[in-house]
Structure formats: structure tokens, C-alpha cells
Amino acid sequence: MTTAAGPVPTLTEVAAAVRSSWDRDTCDDADRAGWSPRLPSRGQCGATALVLHDLFGGDLLLAEVWHPDGRLQGYHWWNRLPGGVEIDLTGDQxxxxxxxxxxxxxxxxxxxxxxxxxQYALLRRRVLARIGGPGAAR
Incomplete structure (x- = not known):
């Protein structure tokens, strides 16, 4: 499929572009100390969810994350795409x-x-460069 802006990347292509764009510089400040190349999705959920929202629309989902002892660990973001499919590229963090x-x-x-x-702006620039520019999805 193509648009006036050119070919529309698939979700698989966008996911690969997102994952290959993560590093310490795109990580949430609150998680930066725990970020490592062995677990590159750590601290990437907010920026990632916003980039996917830019490209595909849908809903932004937010949930609390709890430690095993019941204390709040933090918050997690992911997406519900149009049509109801949930996508969480950082759920393994x-x-x-x-x-x-x-x-x-x-x-x-x-x-x-x-x-x-x-972090969001940097991740967005990297992903758009990998998938072929700003009109590449929607």
C-alpha cells in the first residue's frame, strides 16, 4: 500500500525501527541508571508510546507498576491501535x-x-529516519 507520501510502513517495520533506535539517550531519566543494552526497552515506554501514537493514532494506555511487596515501582505506557489491538513494545522491561x-x-x-x-523528540527523529520520513505512516 502507498500514500501520497510514499509507502506506508507496516507495524512490524515501525517496531523494528523503534527497537533499533533505543539507547540510554532515549531512556526516561527515572530509569536511566538501570538502563543497559541487555534490556534496551527499560525506561523507553513513554517515548515509544507517543511515537506509535504519532504514527498510528489510537489510544494511549497508562498503568501503575507495582513491586512484589506492593510498593509503587512507577508507571507504564503502551498503545491501543485503531481496531482495538494493543501493542506494547516495552512490555519486557x-x-x-x-x-x-x-x-x-x-x-x-x-x-x-x-x-x-x-527523549521523545530524539526517538521520533530516529524512527522517522529509519522508516522513511514524517508522512510514512497513518
């Missing part, structure tokens, strides 16, 4: 016993993200 709770839909506010804006 959690340590044993960390539990992702049921999500809620979050409406994306206009403008750039308030948290991790630089």
Missing part, C-alpha cells in the same frame, strides 16, 4: 515480580510532552 496493573486511557494533551520531551 520489568524485573521479576514487577506487576503491571490494568490500564486507563489517557487523552494526549496538545503540544510536546512535559516529561522526557527530549
Amino acid at each position: 520489568f524485573a521479576p515480580g514487577e506487576t503491571v496493573q490494568p490500564p486507563r486511557v489517557v487523552v494526549r494533551p496538545p503540544g510536546p510532552p512535559r516529561r522526557c520531551g527530549a
Whole structure:
């Protein structure tokens, strides 16, 4: 399939572009100390969910993540694409016993993200370069 902007990349192609774009510089500041190339998805969920939302639309999903002892570990973001399919490219980032709770839909506010804006912008640039530019998906 093609659009006026050229070929539309598949979700598989976009996922590969996203995964190959992650590094310490695209990681959430809160997770940067724990990031490593052995677990590149750690701390990438917010920026990744926003990039997928840019490309495919749908819903942003947010859930609490709990430690095994019931303390809050943090928050996890992923996507529900149009048609209802959930995609979570960073679902493998959690340590044993960390539990992702049921999500809620979050409406994306206009403008750039308030948290991790630089990480999102960098990841977005890298992904768009790998898939062929800004009009590549939608």
C-alpha cells in the first residue's frame, strides 16, 4: 500500500525501527541508571508510546507498576491501535515480580510532552529516519 507520501510502513517495520533506535539517550531519566543494552526497552515506554501514537493514532494506555511487596515501582505506557489491538513494545522491561496493573486511557494533551520531551523528540527523529520520513505512516 502507498500514500501520497510514499509507502506506508507496516507495524512490524515501525517496531523494528523503534527497537533499533533505543539507547540510554532515549531512556526516561527515572530509569536511566538501570538502563543497559541487555534490556534496551527499560525506561523507553513513554517515548515509544507517543511515537506509535504519532504514527498510528489510537489510544494511549497508562498503568501503575507495582513491586512484589506492593510498593509503587512507577508507571507504564503502551498503545491501543485503531481496531482495538494493543501493542506494547516495552512490555519486557520489568524485573521479576514487577506487576503491571490494568490500564486507563489517557487523552494526549496538545503540544510536546512535559516529561522526557527530549527523549521523545530524539526517538521520533530516529524512527522517522529509519522508516522513511514524517508522512510514512497513518
